[in-house]
Amino acid sequence: MDKQVAIQTPITVADFAQALDMKVTDVIAELMKNGVMATINDTIDFETAAIVAEDLGVAVTEDEAPASAEESTPQTSQLASGEGESRPPVVTVMGHVDHGKTTLLDGLRQSDTAAGEAGGITQHISAYQIQHNERTITFLDTPGHEAFSALREHGARLTDVAIIVVAADDGVQPQTKEAIQFARDEGVRVVVAINKVDLPGADTNRVKQQLADEEVLPEEWGGETVTVEISAQKQQNLDTLLDMVLLVADVADIRARYDGPAEGMIIESQLVKGQGVTATVLVRHGELNVGDYLVAEDAYARIRSLEDFTGARLERAGPAMPVAVTGWKAAPRLAAVAVEYPDEKSARKAAGSTRDEGSGKSDITQPEALTAAMREGQKFHVPVIIKADVEGSLNAVQQSLERLKTDEVQVEIVGSGIGPVSESDVTLAESTGARIIGFGVSAPGRIKQLASRAGITIQVHTVIYELIEAVREEMSSVLEPEVIEEEWGTLQVRGVFKIAQKELICGGQVTAGKIKPELHVRYQAGEEVGTVKSVQREQQSAKEVVEGEMCGLNITTERKVKVAEGDVLEFVARETRQRSA
Known part of the structure; x- marks a missing residue:
């Protein structure tokens, strides 16, 4: 490592970050x-x-100079084993699409959100708390559709215990495997809920074997993974599932610091009419209060209000609580670490330094840069502007569209943001030739009229896979169509009767296959001749002639061609097909 720093320990995180010349967050x-x-x-x-x-690329050495007693006394203690107080576990529910994640959470919450989800799938992260045996459990619901893998991974990073839902009649599927890998990568403890055990095709032993194949060995098979057979639809065995979650959490001895400055992570951010930017924060340590200053990378807030998952106003929030925070000056990034600062001056300074370091990055691509990008490699680019309801959905859409690129065409995201389609979006679309794609947002009537006058297309979707397919079709439309050729026959020229600028009349014998009007004609070497206008056999018009027969041909040409007796002509049918991106 090129960089070396000497430090005195114990050292505060703030001083440590300063010594490394890095952001505290x-x-x-x-x-x-x-x-x-x-x-x-x-x-x-x-x-x-x-x-x-070392993980940050810096080597540190310990400065042996003694620190004074006052300097070495920490304001708060670092959490070590056994320190702090027990906190509620944070549980993420993951699994393949349609395996019953949202139905399970509905059963646990005694609510019905699944019916309200567009397309029947959860489309952004939700966080809420339930009570079981006088204990609190915080739940995160993550989307199951493949386009939302970034949100599922984000959920895994926030969690203590992952409930992986597997349908007993469908078994382990691609997103089940993905959820297992996320949990494994983040060191998250797993409880498997084998759902839909009441259905005729349910086979729990097959599911357990598939789990074992993924190195998730059930307890009853000698492994360490707890499995619970449930029916979310009929609310069977849900209490047992919660008991197992709490048991796994108790073994892990999950703790937090309840006093002092707050710290958490951004679960979601969105633009709410009448409230401005609202971000959902999962508190990890400390106490978050109305009036506190919170910094998440380049965004900061003086907390104007706190609301729990039911919408009830709070004055304070503690560890493992998901709370909606208003008062943000800008929308914080999904998964950003949120840290409390003592006053607005220090909060603004911390956010400003982060913004300055990232000033080269913008959510808008300038027209000149877009033009240069489109020239690069002569690849086709489809420019789009993306607007979404929440930050998590915006990230999911961006990542899904970026994955659509091929060797010939790719999506160019020239602008993005959360909130409804605005006049500035239309202006940007005019200057870049982009279409505006909204996900879970609206386009006001005035904006639609403005876009229509400017010839700008606005597409609004509520289902992620419909949005992806619409963009894929647009990408396909810019590709050159594929030409499919089918060989029909060959002819040896026995006589040439007329060669004009746009016409060739000749005769010969069919040496293979058959010949008919509208077939394309070329030399054996591949050079184009023209198209068969008509065929004659024994001085009579014919629909087709076959191998061994003599015939006369009238061929329409684009230029004067050179055809001589003895030449061999090939005849092919051509069809153009639109290619898919």
């Missing part, structure tokens, strides 16, 4: 990846600092 995020939950005022020892610094 980046250091806190790296600490979290290593299982250390610390805020800017917490202290860490040298061993922890060395591991985190």
